[in-house]
Amino acid sequence: MRIVLSSDPRLLNILRAVVRYRAQEIGFTTEEADCMAMAIDEAASNVIRHAYGNRRDASLALEIAAFPDRIEFVLEDSGPKVPPEVLQPRSVDEVRPGGLGTFFIKCFMDVTSFDEDFPAGNRLKLVKYLSGKAALQDESPGQERQ
């Protein structure tokens, strides 16, 4: 599944709804789905703020792939490369506005990685593993689920 949206913050609720729906559909709990929706929301917000400088007329794409043991999200934008230090999570011992988005992404997802070879823009991959896989034993771990 691939969704392409304009970089308008008004559309973030659509992104969250799709993530919640797909995550629950493949067996994540409501709470896990909510956490993933927040992680994707934070990642998309980072794109809008840092890659696009709050422009609303650019686009961002979210690809969602479900596997027997995990769900993968790939978020792509066509903005300038964002220096990794901009997206470093800050310490929660500091009390100041801002800087918590990346912290939440890392809390809620099992794997976060930037594709540094992505030719134009930024490509962020986020992965969350299912904790119980009993109903999925017949499927190959590498086979994408429909």
Place this chain on the structure above:
Amino acid sequence: MKVQVRNANNATIIDCTGEVDLYSSPNLREALLKEMRLGGADILVNMSGVSYIDSSGIATLVEGLQFSQRTQTRFGLFGLRNNARSVLELARLNRVFPIFENEQEALEKIATTQPFGGL
């Protein structure tokens, strides 16, 4: 997201309803800072209608807390749903915000809290 402001006892209550994200948090920020600039009253944010809050919403609340420190007024939250409470706990901000269960408790206790000076 909807933001409404009302007075109760000597406090200003900001009723926030809906989802607080990158799109809507500037509205909350505007209402919060407008009331804080008026000065005098304690500010309480009613979170009972907030179904979702992201880091931009949390940043707005932290900004309110810091503003209250500078103006030596009191600032607190009440009525947090589980998801908002969990997010604040994860960021360890439950230790810095005065958080009350409901409006009654907030109105009773806010006057006894110290204007926040620990940031």
